[in-house]
Amino acid sequence: MxxxxxxxxxxxxxxPMSGLSAPYVLSAAFLAGVVVAAxxxxxxxxxxxxxxxxxxxxxxxxxxxxxxxxWIGLSHAGTLISAILRLANATxxxxxxxxxxxxxxxxxxxxxxxxxxxxxxxxLAFWLFPYPSERGIWPNIRSPLLWDFFAINTYxxxxxxxxxxxxxxxxxxxxxxxxxWKKKIYGALALGWTGTxxxxxxxxxxxxxxxxxxxxxxxxxxxxxxxxxxxxxxxMWHSTIFAPYFVAGAIFSGIAALILxxxxxxxxxxLEDYLLPVHFENLGKLLLVMSLLWFYFVFAERLTSWYxxxxxxxxxxxxxxxxxxSTLFWLMVFCNFLIPFPILxxxxxxxxxxxxxASFTVxxxxxxxxxxxxxxxxxxxxxxxSWGTYRPTWVEITxxxxxxxxxxxxxxxxxxxxxxxSIWELKAGxxxxxxxxxxxxxENEAGAD
Amino acid sequence: MPIPPVxxxxxxxxxxxxxxxxxxxxxxxxxxxxxxxxxxxxxGYSFSKMDHATPMPWLAACGGAVGGTLGFLLARLTQEAYPxxxxxxxxxxxxPTGIVTYELTMLGAVxxxxxxxxxxxxxxxxxxxxxxxxxxxxxxxxGVLEPSDASRxxxxxxxxxxxxxxxxxxxxxx
Amino acid sequence: xxxQWSMVIxxxxxxxxxxxxxxxxxxxxxxxxxxxxxxxxxxKHWIRVExxxxxxFPDVRVKFMPVxxxxxxxxxxxxxCPTFASYHTSEGLNGQVYNRCIGTRYCAxxxxxxxxxxxxxxxxxxxxxxxxxxxxxxxREVGVMEKCTFCVQRIKAGEIQAAAEKRELKDGExxxxxxxxxxxxxxxxxxxxxxxxEASRLAALSRGTKxxxxxxxxxxxxxxxxxxxxxxxxx
Numbered sequence: 001m002x003x004x005x006x007x008x009x010x011x012x013x014x015x016p017m018s019g020l021s022a023p024y025v026l027s028a029a030f031l032a033g034v035v036v037a038a039x040x041x042x043x044x045x046x047x048x049x050x051x052x053x054x055x056x057x058x059x060x061x062x063x064x065x066x067x068x069x070x071w072i073g074l075s076h077a078g079t080l081i082s083a084i085l086r087l088a089n090a091t092x093x094x095x096x097x098x099x100x101x102x103x104x105x106x107x108x109x110x111x112x113x114x115x116x117x118x119x120x121x122x123x124l125a126f127w128l129f130p131y132p133s134e135r136g137i138w139p140n141i142r143s144p145l146l147w148d149f150f151a152i153n154t155y156x157x158x159x160x161x162x163x164x165x166x167x168x169x170x171x172x173x174x175x176x177x178x179x180x181w182k183k184k185i186y187g188a189l190a191l192g193w194t195g196t197x198x199x200x201x202x203x204x205x206x207x208x209x210x211x212x213x214x215x216x217x218x219x220x221x222x223x224x225x226x227x228x229x230x231x232x233x234x235x236m237w238h239s240t241i242f243a244p245y246f247v248a249g250a251i252f253s254g255i256a257a258l259i260l261x262x263x264x265x266x267x268x269x270x271l272e273d274y275l276l277p278v279h280f281e282n283l284g285k286l287l288l289v290m291s292l293l294w295f296y297f298v299f300a301e302r303l304t305s306w307y308x309x310x311x312x313x314x315x316x317x318x319x320x321x322x323x324x325x326s327t328l329f330w331l332m333v334f335c336n337f338l339i340p341f342p343i344l345x346x347x348x349x350x351x352x353x354x355x356x357x358a359s360f361t362v363x364x365x366x367x368x369x370x371x372x373x374x375x376x377x378x379x380x381x382x383x384x385x386s387w388g389t390y391r392p393t394w395v396e397i398t399x400x401x402x403x404x405x406x407x408x409x410x411x412x413x414x415x416x417x418x419x420x421x422s423i424w425e426l427k428a429g430x431x432x433x434x435x436x437x438x439x440x441x442x443e444n445e446a447g448a449d
Numbered sequence: 450m451p452i453p454p455v456x457x458x459x460x461x462x463x464x465x466x467x468x469x470x471x472x473x474x475x476x477x478x479x480x481x482x483x484x485x486x487x488x489x490x491x492x493g494y495s496f497s498k499m500d501h502a503t504p505m506p507w508l509a510a511c512g513g514a515v516g517g518t519l520g521f522l523l524a525r526l527t528q529e530a531y532p533x534x535x536x537x538x539x540x541x542x543x544x545p546t547g548i549v550t551y552e553l554t555m556l557g558a559v560x561x562x563x564x565x566x567x568x569x570x571x572x573x574x575x576x577x578x579x580x581x582x583x584x585x586x587x588x589x590x591x592g593v594l595e596p597s598d599a600s601r602x603x604x605x606x607x608x609x610x611x612x613x614x615x616x617x618x619x620x621x622x623x
Numbered sequence: 624x625x626x627q628w629s630m631v632i633x634x635x636x637x638x639x640x641x642x643x644x645x646x647x648x649x650x651x652x653x654x655x656x657x658x659x660x661x662x663x664x665x666x667k668h669w670i671r672v673e674x675x676x677x678x679x680f681p682d683v684r685v686k687f688m689p690v691x692x693x694x695x696x697x698x699x700x701x702x703x704c705p706t707f708a709s710y711h712t713s714e715g716l717n718g719q720v721y722n723r724c725i726g727t728r729y730c731a732x733x734x735x736x737x738x739x740x741x742x743x744x745x746x747x748x749x750x751x752x753x754x755x756x757x758x759x760x761x762x763r764e765v766g767v768m769e770k771c772t773f774c775v776q777r778i779k780a781g782e783i784q785a786a787a788e789k790r791e792l793k794d795g796e797x798x799x800x801x802x803x804x805x806x807x808x809x810x811x812x813x814x815x816x817x818x819x820x821e822a823s824r825l826a827a828l829s830r831g832t833k834x835x836x837x838x839x840x841x842x843x844x845x846x847x848x849x850x851x852x853x854x855x856x857x858x
Contacts, residue, residue: 006587050726051743051767056664059735060728120726120741120766127706127725130527137723138527142538142545142702147726149705150520150552158559160776165566173488176585191573194580199570200490201500206566210559211511217555224548232733233699377731382835383690385673386665386737427587428489431463534711535701537841542702 004273006427010173013426016269017174018361024412031409038402041184041395042117050120054392063396064118065228066370067403070253071111071354072152072225073246073366078104079218080286083211090284095274098422099265100258101163106410108156110403115148117399131350144231147224155221158214165206168193222250229373231257235312236305236377245297249366252290252336256362259283260329263356265420274421277352282372284355287362288344295337308405315380324389325376335365428431452578455484456604457592458613459583463494466589466610470496472607476600478593484579486590496591508565509558516557521549581617588614626714626782626792626848627815628755628773628845630802631825634808634848639687641672643801647691650774652760654746667740669771670801686848689801689810692717692738692771693834693842700730700739708768714778715815715843718745719770721758726766735838739770773812774799815843 004012045052053061081100085093116125130150139146171190175340178186193199226246229237259280266275305313320329340358343349379388392400414420456508466487473483482500491497505598514568525548567573567609584590592603647653647670656665670691677684694717700709701717708723709730731739745765748756756762759776763769781797794813802810813822825831830847 010585010587049744050741051660051665051765053744055728055741057666057740058664058731060731060741108512115727118727120728120768121724121764124725127723130523137531137533137707140533140535140705140707141524141549141700142535142542143705143729144703145705145729147545147548147552152550154552154556154559157556161559161563164564169488176582187575191567192575192577193586194577195486195488197485197487197497197499199572200487200497202505202566202570204490204492205503205505209506212553213558213562214507217552217559220548220551220555228729231703232729233735233840234732239608275484312451319488367597381737382735382838383673383737385671385675385690414550424489428492429494431489431491531707532708535704535707535709536711537697537698538702 009427011343011422012271012421013421014177016271017416017419020416021073025209025401028370028409028412031405031412034398034405035402035409038399038406041398041402045117045395046122052395054390054396056388056390058381058386058388059375059390061118061378063371063392063400064114065374066367067400068111068114068118069246069370070367071107071114071221071375071403073250073252073253073370074224074257075104075107075111075155075159076218076222076247076250077107077258078102078162079214079256080251081258081283082162083218086211087215088206090282091429092279094425095271095421096258096262096279096283097425098163098166098418099420100254101159101259102411102414102420103254103257103261104159105156105163106407108152108159110153110406112156113403115145127429144224144227148228151217151221151224155217158210158217162207162210162214165203165210166315166422166425167418168203169195170419170422173423174419182401187221200388217246218250222247229377234377234381235310236316237373239301239304241297241301241304245301248293248297248303248367252294253363255283255287255290256359256366259355259359260363263352263359265415269415269420271421274426278351280355281350284344284350284358287340287355288356288432291337291340291344291362298333312380312382315384316377318382320372325372329372332365332368332372335361335373336369337365365443409437452619453594453597454619455594456596456601456616456618457484457581457590457591457610458605458611459581459588459590459615460612461588461614463491463496463589466491466496466591467494469591469608469611469613472611473591473604474591476603476607478604482594484507484590484592484594486580488585488586488587490508491589496589503565503569504588505562505565505569509562512561513554513558516560517550517554519557520553521546523553524549583615624816625713625715626817627820628694628778629715629813629815629826629843630773630799631811631813631822631831631845631847633809633811633825633831634686634688634846636807637672637687637689638807639672639685640806640807641673642804642806643689644668644672644803646770646800649755650757650760650777651772652746652756652762653769654748656744661741665741665743667742667769669738669740669769673797688834688846690736690738690834691801691844692773693840693844694773696841696843697839699733699735699840702799703729703733705729716773716775716778717770718775719768719772721763721767721769724767726768728768730768735835735840736842739768742767742769774801790835794822 022240076100081093082097119125120184128139128146168190171186172193175183175190223243225248226242230239232238262275265271301440305317319325339361343354343358375390379390458469460469485499486494525541528540581590596604608616628702651669653667653669656667670689673688673690675686694715698711698717701711706723706725708720710718712718719794728741731741742763742765746762756857761794777799778797781792785792794817797812811821811825813820815823817823825847828844828847830849831845832848833842833845
């Protein structure tokens with residue numbers, strides 16, 4: 001990378017934005033097709049009623065809430081990388097920050113659709129918004145769903161701005177090189193950015209303040225999502241461990257999603273000179289730490305339940321260990337720990353391919369984890385006569401598949417509109433290294449000007 | 450908005466830009482007439498330090514306090530407006546009120562930061578013509594606003610002497 | 624003092640005939656969902672009779688337990704509803720306001736008794752069965768939660784009648800449909816704030832237990848049973 005000039009860097013990072021190849025268009029079309037199918041499935045559900053899903057007494061939440069928690073959890077990628085690494089001044093983060101922030105914004109947007117998708121009367125979803133209604137009534141602040149509303153909206157606004165603000169200088173760069181209508185659009189988006197020291201200083205200060213602000217917001221978001229479960233007296237839901245457990249799980253799935261996204265970008269956008277093995281190494285080590293942390297939380301939760309031996313909790317416990325959900329449970333442990341741990345712990349395997357494989361299994365495992373938190377508990381509540389089962393229908397499966405395709409599609413579109421690696425941040429990072437040398441030289445040269 | 454009269458040099462790297470900056474300082478040009486533009490922040494070089502300290506973090510904290518107050522009022526006034534008993538909990542339940550207050554505090558801090566950024570940098574400013582697209586190619590622009598006719602030649606010499614690849618001027622009076 | 628409605632169910636009298644289930648359907652405009660949907664566990668029996676067996680033939684013991692909304696004093700279904708569709712009335716009932724319900728189904732998950740039911744489809748009464756609809760009770764549309772209300776329409780009608788006649792309500796004057804239909808008189812409905820009422824007297828018996836009392840919901844319904852072999856705590 002040291003051999004590349006700034007012009008080459010700019011060219012490399014703007015190149016993915018130009019041209020539409022046949023594979024790109026075909027994959028985008030396929031993804032869009034699945035998303036449209038998901039949309040149709042949703043409208044069919046609104047028309048016919050939620051009965052077209054697999055939900056039933058007593059499992060009133062299933063795939064949709066699994067997807068909701070999963071996507072909100074995945075959105076913690078950007079926070080960790082951009083905010084925490086920014087604050088810790090980890091220099092290797094620079095090519096990675098925008099990829100991560102984009103995952104956050106899209107995952108959060110997708111996740112935020114599920115509270116509407118899963119409603120019995122989704123056309124009334126706006127009643128969660130506190131507005132002076134003609135009925136004279138306001139939403140119930142005591143409900144964790146209202147906390148979700150405030151938390152997710154706060155996080156969404158924060159993440160979108162955290163993504164957009166550092167895009168201003170890159171929009172200015174594209175504006176200067178573009179012609180015609182492209183120049184007008186990017187010119188508008190760049191807000192007239194010229195790059196004066198005042199603008200840079202204020203921008204960097206704003207990023208710093210927001211990095212500090214967005215971390216507690218992200219922690220609160222997933223704690224509040226976990227409290228959708230922990231606040232209800234359901235066996236194995238009503239546990240104080242849920243908030244930290246979910247936050248750790250969210251960061252875990254977020255890093256995995258980021259590694260996967262980076263691996264795919266590196267391959268398809270030919271960013272081999274920018275997304276280096278060291279990035280995957282470092283993120284892989286973080287993923288390893290989160291895998292261990294995940295294991296620790298699951299172990300602590302299960303040990304406490306098992307030792308406590310409370311009959312309704314044990315019914316749920318055994319159904320995941322030996323019973324009808326045991327296959328999924330052990331698959332989850334396999335995906336979240338048994339596969340990633342050796343890959344990430346052994347340096348020889350902690351390559352780009354290795355970390356990508358580990359990340360893929362983690363994403364699958366974390367989806368399973370959300371499912372296994374929700375459904376076994378709901379199907380085995382206190383009264384044995386009311387125990388039930390759950391099986392998703394094509395409606396839920398299509399909508400779930402649609403969200404994964406929507407994520408990929410949004411990412412593909414984004415990489416055509418905005419450079420996926422923050423050009424100015426990358427270049428600024430290259431200039432920081434000479435500084436230590438420069439200060440020493442200045443002292444020796446005092447008065448030499 | 451017409452292009453303001455300015456004479457500037459485009460420097461290929463931060464070291465020469467720094468020399469250019471020092472040359473202008475030694476020529477006695479007052480700092481508020483010096484204009485600098487770059488495609489990267491170049492923290493650590495003196496030409497990038499032309500801004501006073503900003504109270505942005507403090508403003509963000511104030512914004513947070515305002516947001517928190519609004520959040521608390523929202524929780525309190527709405528629940529007391531149409532009081533409904535649920536689950537034996539008080540109408541103004543402390544913990545949920547705390548959560549809503551907290552979220553709106555953070556939102557207040559974030560929004561205040563963004564607004565402060567836009568207001569103090571006077572963005573969006575689509576009308577300003579004071580710019581050179583070569584800045585995006587990596588050049589650092591160091592120049593003097595409204596130079597007097599007499600000093601133009603000297604400024605140009607100093608900029609070239611410091612290592613400017615190009616020197617351009619606008620608003621040259623015939 | 625406001626009435627505090629409650630019910631007492633004598634499990635030693637209940638024979639599992641399910642007349643209460645049928646009466647509830649008729650009184651409260653609860654549609655049948657059909658064989659396929661019932662197999663998917665979507666039937667909306669506001670009151671259901673749970674059957675528990677113990678022992679091997681010929682020493683089998685069976686217990687029948689009618690389970691319906693316990694109108695809990697600390698109902699977990701109430702704080703979780705974002706639109707206040709589930710709330711607590713001044714007479715100690717858990718009210719379900721169909722118009723406010725947007726169908727998040729959080730209340731159903733929070734209810735430990737699984738006595739809340741969801742309209743997965745629009746309810747259907749094929750003609751001429753629509754003629755049997757009770758005009759005092761609304762018909763709920765798709766996407767709305769519903770549950771036992773202690774026949775609040777009968778309570779309100781009784782209270783309005785008593786007020787119009789400028790007299791107090793008599794104990795036993797108001798009877799929900801299930802209480803009215805029970806052949807063994809296993810179910811009693813009454814006012815706990817009246818110490819002379821039958822419900823108050825029965826609730827104080829030593830045979831009295833609360834279903835899932837240990838969960839902390841403080842249910843209003845008292846179950847009388849000689850031996851507590853379902854595991855529910857005594858009050």
